[in-house]
Amino acid sequence: MTYALTFFVALAIATIATPVSMKLAGRWGAIAYPGGRHIHTRQIPCLGGLAIYAAFWSAALIMQVWDKSYAMDALSKMQIWGLFLGSTIILVVGIWDDILGLRPLVKLFWQIIAAAVLIGFDFSMNMISLPFMEQSINFQTLGLGAIGVLLMLFWVVGLVNTVNVSDGLDGLAAGICFIVALLLFWSANRIGQLPAANLTLALAGALLGFLFFNFPPARVFMGDSGSMFLGYIIGGISIMGLLKTATILGLVFPLLVLGMPVTDLTFAIIRRKLRGQSVATADRGHLHHRLLDAGLSQRAAVLSMYGISAFFGVAAVLGAKGQWIWALVILVVVFALLIIILMRRTAMLAVFNRRHSK
Numbered sequence: 001m002t003y004a005l006t007f008f009v010a011l012a013i014a015t016i017a018t019p020v021s022m023k024l025a026g027r028w029g030a031i032a033y034p035g036g037r038h039i040h041t042r043q044i045p046c047l048g049g050l051a052i053y054a055a056f057w058s059a060a061l062i063m064q065v066w067d068k069s070y071a072m073d074a075l076s077k078m079q080i081w082g083l084f085l086g087s088t089i090i091l092v093v094g095i096w097d098d099i100l101g102l103r104p105l106v107k108l109f110w111q112i113i114a115a116a117v118l119i120g121f122d123f124s125m126n127m128i129s130l131p132f133m134e135q136s137i138n139f140q141t142l143g144l145g146a147i148g149v150l151l152m153l154f155w156v157v158g159l160v161n162t163v164n165v166s167d168g169l170d171g172l173a174a175g176i177c178f179i180v181a182l183l184l185f186w187s188a189n190r191i192g193q194l195p196a197a198n199l200t201l202a203l204a205g206a207l208l209g210f211l212f213f214n215f216p217p218a219r220v221f222m223g224d225s226g227s228m229f230l231g232y233i234i235g236g237i238s239i240m241g242l243l244k245t246a247t248i249l250g251l252v253f254p255l256l257v258l259g260m261p262v263t264d265l266t267f268a269i270i271r272r273k274l275r276g277q278s279v280a281t282a283d284r285g286h287l288h289h290r291l292l293d294a295g296l297s298q299r300a301a302v303l304s305m306y307g308i309s310a311f312f313g314v315a316a317v318l319g320a321k322g323q324w325i326w327a328l329v330i331l332v333v334v335f336a337l338l339i340i341i342l343m344r345r346t347a348m349l350a351v352f353n354r355r356h357s358k
Helices: 002-028 048-066 074-100 104-121 145-166 172-190 194-214 223-245 248-257 259-274 287-293 298-320 324-357
Strands: none
Touching: 002 048, 002 194, 048 074, 048 194, 048 223, 074 104, 074 194, 074 223, 104 145, 104 223, 145 172, 145 223, 145 259, 172 194, 172 223, 172 248, 172 298, 194 223, 223 248, 248 259, 248 298, 259 287, 259 298, 259 324, 287 298, 287 324, 298 324
16 A cells, blocks of 8 residues: 555655746746757757656655554665755756756765765665676675775666666657666565665656656656756666675666667767767767657657666566566667667767768
């Protein structure tokens, strides 16, 4: 019962908060204008992240106070406070960027600061177990606790930027993260991590409520305030709930369910390095750009990428159940499809450049 209430409370709050965020965006000047790399043709408010934040944390607070069966140990309570503080910092930085614009290095600095906040609330990746190993690797007992902290920082900041990169079409990042939240709920519930499970359902409800306004054609964008917040929360929850088990599931599961944006980000970094550009340089080489250039409508492209994300999720679930062969088969097929799409124009450009360099 707690799970259903958490989901629907977040959903209801998001449907109310999103129109409010649209009005605030107009008042504060957080508007996405058409032109350049943008494919929308009209001005759209881009402060939806504020609504997602409000719905998520309001649902989490309401359920903790209202439902007396929603009991947490002291560590979980402390970690939730850490998530709240850090995600508030990342939200403020995102709003600042949506209104005034920030240089990439400045954003990265504040992303690291927000992730570092979690250190004071006992977030780390000190214990990791890998397949075919009888004992877990414990960096703390080996006197290498700093490695666990650095891994945690890299994990959270990496997911913040992974989700940020995926926010390129109406409803894309919100839909992908909705799928991720449901899959993380399944995993957290499966291993008995109630606090993490409730948080993932609060996130799913907030995203579904936001999608009512964000699915193409969108009336509002989540902006950097939303995409960075989502990456931060997903990264934090995965450490809080899944990595606490010190199993390969904790490391692999979040990466698999985010397999599509992770692949897109990896190719973007490689592509920009090969061109001698900064990895922070924006371009039109992302997966969603390739699908649009192939002739798909924005809605068709978004639904196609939902499908790809769902297949990554199926592979993650199969892997969690020990069916690694079937999971590997699905991953090989999906990765092959992604590489074909992502490399298509890159190969054509390489041929074109060679012809003109002769």
